[in-house]
Amino acid sequence: MIPVTLPQLSISMEEGKVLRWLVEDGAEVTAGEPIVEIETDKATVEVEAPAQGRVRIVAAEGETMAVEATIAEIVSGGDDVPSAPTSAAQGAAAPARASAAPIPRSTDGRRHTASPAARRIAAELGVDLTQVRGSGPGGRIMAKDLEGTPVSAAARTGPSHGLREAVLANITASWQQIPHIHIGGELDGTGLAEASRTAGEKVTITDLLIVAVARALGDVPELNGTIGKPASRVHLALAVATPGGILAPVIRDADRLSLAQVSGERARVVAAARDGSPDPHDLAGGTFTLTNLGGFPVDFFAPVVSGPQVAMLATGRLAERPVAVDGMLAVRHRMWANVAIDHRGADGEAGGRFLAALERRLNELPAGLSGKEGA
Secondary structure (H helix, E strand, O other): OEEEEOOOOOOOOOEEEEEEEOOOOOOEEOOOOEEEEEEOOOOEEEEEOOOOEEEEEOOOOOOEEEOOOEEEEEEOOOOOOOOOOOOHHHHHHHHHHHHOOOOOEOOOOOEOOEOHHHHHHHHHHOOOHHHOOOOOHHHOEOHHHHOOOOOHHHHHHHHHHHHHHHHHHHHHHHHHHOOEEEEEEEEEOHHHHHHHHHOOOOOOHHHHHHHHHHHHHHHOHHHOEEOOEEOOOOOEEEOEEEOOEEEOOEEOOOOOOOHHHHHHHHHHHHHHHHHOOOOHHHHOOOOEEEEEOOOOOOOOOOOOOOOOEOEEEEEEEEEEEEEEEOOEEEEEEEEEEEEEEEOOOOOHHHHHHHHHHHHHHHHHHHHHHOOOOOO
8 A cells, every 4th residue: 555645835834634535435546646635824735646546545524634644545456445444533524525526527538637726616606627628737727717607706715714714823823923023124126117117028026026035135145044944045935815815835946047937937836826726846945935015005014924934025016206315306216125034043134134135136137137247
């Protein structure tokens, strides 16, 4: 037998909930086929079968399990599938498994993959997924593919309460347990504004911020990493609003990527997070988090550090403001930035140096776009 264990999807993850089984006990599965949805404090993700064989379900739907605990077993060869446990919890879960939305198959038996969010919406609306054309990779059905249904917008938020509660619990624990320092200031955004005008329509302000933040972390490495574990590379987590709450998918090696590569990765991970189908790998391993509310009339806000990371940056809108320049009144682009720091990992002086480095890196962006500046 080959065990199927509950995966650790982030450094701080200690447990997860078996949300729903996508196959019946004793079903024949292939290696790589999604068999169960797991709910963590970050997202709902699928766990795939590690090998071909028949599934013996060990953990019941709704059961919270520790990381690396066995939740199922794959029986291969001619062995019989042992009877599943007859505990009260397992017995109670059987009706829920029977009503769960299965992975859809067409009349010719071909499996249609669908994201967890798409399957939940389809189950609630009674939509036959075999009749839906998927827009995702390999024809995968995404939540947005069900937007033609009359109540799809309401349905999309309905299954998200469990995830939202988990996210709020994680934020509450961080606020209660982490000794926060907040260091903020209004930065010169002249270079950021110029770069935004010349970088191309596919490049966003957030993309430019990611580049500048990654470079600034190279200047102030004390803020890059987790408590007791400084990081040599910048794996930048980006706070993304989703129907189920805030997720923070990670843009890996952000300090090594070109602006075009950053823009492509940002678009990919944000789309997956908002569609309810993030890759578990994209939710783990962040060394620093950026949260940007510049698209709203927001100047300043105080973020909560995402433990065990050392720090997190919040940025507001880029706006023209009256400022004194050489004793004269002028109008310049300015942007508020506020870095939150876990005092156990760094102090306020490091936050001040980081904001100074960030301002410098923002104003170097136009030269970088013209090829006059190195990383």
